Amino acid sequence: MEQSQGRGRAAFEPQSPARFDESKRRIAAASRFMPGGVSSNFRHGIAPTPLVFERADGPWLFDVDGNRLIDYYLGMGPMILGHTPEPVRRAVAAQLERGILYGGQSAVEAEAAELFCSLVPCAEKLRFASSGSEAVQAALALARAATGRRTVVDFEGHYHGWIPRGDVELLAWNDLAAVEARLAAGDVAAVIMEPAMCNAGAIAPLPGYLEGVRAACSRHGTVLIFDEVITGFRVAPGGAQQLFGVTPDLATFGKCVANGFPVAVVAGRAELLDLFVSGAAMHGGTYNANPISMAATVATLRALADGSVMKAIEPLGRKLMQGLDSALRAAGIQAVVAGFPQIFHVGFGLAGPARDHRDLARVDRARYVRFCGELLSRRVRALERGAWFLSAAHDAAVIDETIEAAAAAALAIRE
Ligand SMILES: Cc1ncc(COP(=O)(O)O)c(C=O)c1O
Numbered sequence: 246m247e248q249s250q251g252r253g254r255a256a257f258e259p260q261s262p263a264r265f266d267e268s269k270r271r272i273a274a275a276s277r278f279m280p281g282g283v284s285s286n287f288r289h290g291i292a293p294t295p296l297v298f299e300r301a302d303g304p305w306l307f308d309v310d311g312n313r314l315i316d317y318y319l320g321m322g323p324m325i326l327g328h329t330p331e332p333v334r335r336a337v338a339a340q341l342e343r344g345i346l347y348g349g350q351s352a353v354e355a356e357a358a359e360l361f362c363s364l365v366p367c368a369e370k371l372r373f374a375s376s377g378s379e380a381v382q383a384a385l386a387l388a389r390a391a392t393g394r395r396t397v398v399d400f401e402g403h404y405h406g407w408i409p410r411g412d413v414e415l416l417a418w419n420d421l422a423a424v425e426a427r428l429a430a431g432d433v434a435a436v437i438m439e440p441a442m443c444n445a446g447a448i449a450p451l452p453g454y455l456e457g458v459r460a461a462c463s464r465h466g467t468v469l470i471f472d473e474v475i476t477g478f479r480v481a482p483g484g485a486q487q488l489f490g491v492t493p494d495l496a497t498f499g500k501c502v503a504n505g506f507p508v509a510v511v512a513g514r515a516e517l518l519d520l521f522v523s524g525a526a527m528h529g530g531t532y533n534a535n536p537i538s539m540a541a542t543v544a545t546l547r548a549l550a551d552g553s554v555m556k557a558i559e560p561l562g563r564k565l566m567q568g569l570d571s572a573l574r575a576a577g578i579q580a581v582v583a584g585f586p587q588i589f590h591v592g593f594g595l596a597g598p599a600r601d602h603r604d605l606a607r608v609d610r611a612r613y614v615r616f617c618g619e620l621l622s623r624r625v626r627a628l629e630r631g632a633w634f635l636s637a638a639h640d641a642a643v644i645d646e647t648i649e650a651a652a653a654a655a656l657a658i659r660e
Pocket residue numbers: 321375376377378379381404405406407439444472473474475499500509
């Protein structure tokens with residue numbers, strides 16, 4: 246990848262611990278107008294301060310204190326091609342010349358829809374939305390309209406956005422017997438799950454679990470929804486449903502679909518999606534399928550379509566997982582590094598891979614937050630909840646730099 250202004254390493258040679266005084270000052274100032282100085286609850290309460298950024302490029306973020314940080318937040322997951330990738334930038338710049346919002350349909354929207362449906366197994370048709378939370382609400386509306394039932398089964402530790410929680414029952418995930426028993430009553434409209442649990446941990450389904458839930462849903466007339474907002478276009482071009490070979494009735498996507506532009510999707514069986522047209526289910530949105538975001542979608546999906554991006558991330562992700570594991574071991578810190586090379590989880594205090602949310606209750610979060618603080622002072626930004634997102638822009642040099650920082654951070658928190 247070409248070296249753009251400010252990316253050269255020479256200008257950023259280490260270094261004393263990073264400081265974040267200017268971010269602190271600006272957050273305090275912004276707090277006069279925005280609660281906590283932020284626009285999402287998930288950006289609040291982060292030590293030593295929510296950060297304020299000036300720009301981003303490849304695997305790096307540049308903050309207002311002049312720090313260049315290796316980024317594993319990746320915008321909370323979307324930036325699978327890295328920050329500001331050339332093809333997406335070009336497509337968006339070209340579309341800007343042709344208009345921002347039409348309040349109507351566009352050729353680029355139809356192109357994005359066809360491309361998406363060619364990649365995702367369940368997607369006979371789709372609706373574009375502007376956030377994952379909305380796509381999930383739309384999917385639940387379709388399931389309730391199709392079945393005439395209200396109850397939705399969801400799972401402990403799964404997150405689907407800030408959606409209304411009424412008529413939702415929680416079960417333990419990866420427990421097939423529990424789902425089978427609950428569906429047998431015949432009153433459940435939908436089962437919604439992350440097909441690999443990535444909001445807590447990064448846990449794959451047990452062999453046969455997805456297949457078993459699929460069969461139980463079919464048996465009892467329940468709509469199966471995979472929430473692929475994280476896994477979609479990250480673990481495989483067709484999402485976890487492609488990786489694990491189980492096709493849901495509906496699926497929701499967001500994040501990686503447009504590499505950071507606000508695009509989400511509810512996709513699935515045509516007869517379900519057509520309920521939007523018959524008026525049985527409601528879904529709208531001023532910004533849905535805006536042509537700027539659609540141009541970003543086409544550019545991103547084209548880059549991801551043949552799976553080479555995910556494949557290229559794989560060895561680097563494995564190298565980072567192994568490097569973190571060794572660094573923590575060397576410092577005598579008990580931890581499990583598990584998941585997928587494109588998104589994995591570091592669980593401090595675990596003795597073995599987690600199987601469900603209950604296993605994750607043993608995670609030593611306080612100590613991991615300290616680890617993240619030490620990483621940040623060494624200019625590596627990792628999510629305090631334990632997830633690490635990788636992009637095509639994280640090359641071997643960046644991974645080596647990260648492992649070096651992690652080794653030092655692990656020693657710094659050794660008790
Ligand atoms: C699995 C899952 N579903 C839904 C959402 C909500 O998406 P958004 O934040 O775009 O509303 C998220 C967000 O992290 C998610 O991880």
